[in-house]
Amino acid sequence: MSNKTPKKAKGREFKPREPYTHRLRKILEDYPDGSQVLREILQNSDDAKSTEQIFILDHNTYPKDNLFEPDLDNYKRTDLKLDRYQGPALLAKNNTIFEERDFQSLLKLADSEKRDQYDKIGVMGVGFNSIYHITDSPSFITGDKYVILDPHEWYFNGGVEFDFVDEKLYDEYPNQFAPFRIPCDKSFKGTIFRYPLRTDDDSIDSDISKKIYKPDEILAMFQKF
Template sequence: MSDSGSDGEAGESFGQEVPPLVHLLKDILERYPEGGQILKELIQNADDAGATEVKFLLDARENVYGTERLVKKSLRKYQGPALYAQNNAVFQREDWDGIQKPYRSVKKDDPMKVGKFGIGFNSIYHITG
C-alpha cells in the first residue's frame, strides 16, 4: 500500500493540467457582454500604457479592397468592415507579454494601472475571426 492514498505509485507527482487556450478564451468571452465593452477595454489599455490620445475608426465598407493579392484565398471572408483603434503610446515588451497570458495580469502589482485581472484585452475576440 502506498503512502500517497491513491492508486498511483509512491512519489508520483500530482498537478492540475492547464486547459487549452481556446477554452480559456471561450470562458473570457462568455463573461463579457457584447457591445461597447470592447471600446472600454481598449481605452483602459491605452490609459495603462500612458496614452494621451485614443482614436477609433469604423470602416463599414465592403468589397472595396479586392482579394486578388491576399496570401490565402481563405482570407477573402475577412475583407470587409473593420474597427481600427489607435493610441499614441508605445507598445512595450511587457504589453506583448501581457496579451499572451490570459488570467495572469502583468499589471496587478501596479496601483496606477486599471487592468488587474489579465482578461480585458481578450474581450476583442468578440469581434475577430
C-alpha cells in the same frame, strides 16, 4: 508593380502553450458584450499611457488579392483564406508603441491557468480579450511591427509578428495593409488595431463565439459609449 511572384512573408511566431479558443469562450462569459468592449479598449490604451484613442468604423471591403499566404496546412484542408478578413472592421488607434513586455502579455493572456493571474499580466489585461465578442482574428500595427492573432490556428501558429518595414512587405502585399488606412511603407508612431467583424460564414467556423456583428451594431455601441 512587378509581375514576379512575391517573396513569402516570414514572421516570428508566438504560439501559446495550449490552444485557447475554449479559454476565450470562458472569458467572454465574464465580460459584457456591447459598448463595454470599447471601454476595455480604452482602458488598455490608458494603461499604456496613451494620450489619445480614436475609434473608426470602416464599412469598406478591400481587394482580396496580394495577401499573405498562411503558414499552416489547416487552410488547405478547410479552404479557409485570409481574404475573409478584408471586410468591414472596427479600428482602434492610439499614440503608444508596443514594448516587448506588451507582446509577452499577449502570450500570457492565453497561458495563464489561474483566473487570479489575469490582473497581473501588464498592459494587455484580460479585458483585451473582450474584443473576441466581435472578431475571430485581431491584428495590429505598432511601430515597425505587424501582428496577426489567430487563436483558432487556422492560418498561423497562434499568432505571428512581422517586421513589415525592414521586409518591405507593403510593396509585395499592398492589400494586406490597405485596411489599416495608414501609410505602411514606414514605421507607425503609435498602435492601430483592426478587428474584422464576425460574419455569417465566420460564425459557422468559430469556436469562440457564434455572434455575428454588422456595422450597424458597432455604430449602436458608439452611441451608447
